[in-house]
Amino acid sequence: MSGFQRRKAALSDGTSTPQLPSLAEQLSFLDYPRPFKNPHYVKKAFRRSKNVKAVLTQERERERVERERRRLERIESGMEVDGEPSVEEDFPTCEYLSIARSQLLTARVDTSIEAPPSLLPQRHYCDITGLEAPYTDPATRLRYHDKSIYELIKGLAKRQRCEGQSGGFVLRVV
Numbered sequence: 001m002s003g004f005q006r007r008k009a010a011l012s013d014g015t016s017t018p019q020l021p022s023l024a025e026q027l028s029f030l031d032y033p034r035p036f037k038n039p040h041y042v043k044k045a046f047r048r049s050k051n052v053k054a055v056l057t058q059e060r061e062r063e064r065v066e067r068e069r070r071r072l073e074r075i076e077s078g079m080e081v082d083g084e085p086s087v088e089e090d091f092p093t094c095e096y097l098s099i100a101r102s103q104l105l106t107a108r109v110d111t112s113i114e115a116p117p118s119l120l121p122q123r124h125y126c127d128i129t130g131l132e133a134p135y136t137d138p139a140t141r142l143r144y145h146d147k148s149i150y151e152l153i154k155g156l157a158k159r160q161r162c163e164g165q166s167g168g169f170v171l172r173v174v
Contacts, residue, residue, distance in 0.1 A: 128152065 050058075126133040126145040133143035137153055144150045 124133045124136075124143050125131065126149060127142045128149050129145055131145040133145050135145075135150065136143050137150065140153065142153050144153055
């Protein structure tokens, strides 16, 4: 019987001593009870988050259903005289109650997907630091924040300027 077979037989034998846990297993906190966790907590199924467009669509639909329900209640009670609901009765049930209805319908907000692009001028940022850049180097077209950054740009070789501006690839001039 070779040495390997003897060792294998000794390991498979039930009389061998049990393996002691390693130092890493002894110091591990994974198996200790955590008193701050609820032992009866059951994790719910995976819930997928909705994007902004879906949330806004559902909110508009919920408000439309609420307005329709209130309109039907007015019709059943006989309160509607000329068929045109008043602004207060037809107003959506949301936090915009203090805003006039005409302003609400024409207002565009930042969270609206349908909002047009901003009319404000685009901000420019420094190519080196990421701070606002009021200056542009006419030779290299790099934007810079102040004169100390400009001195740094002037000291760079053309290859280094291209790497900083384009993020990795270098254009060769022939």
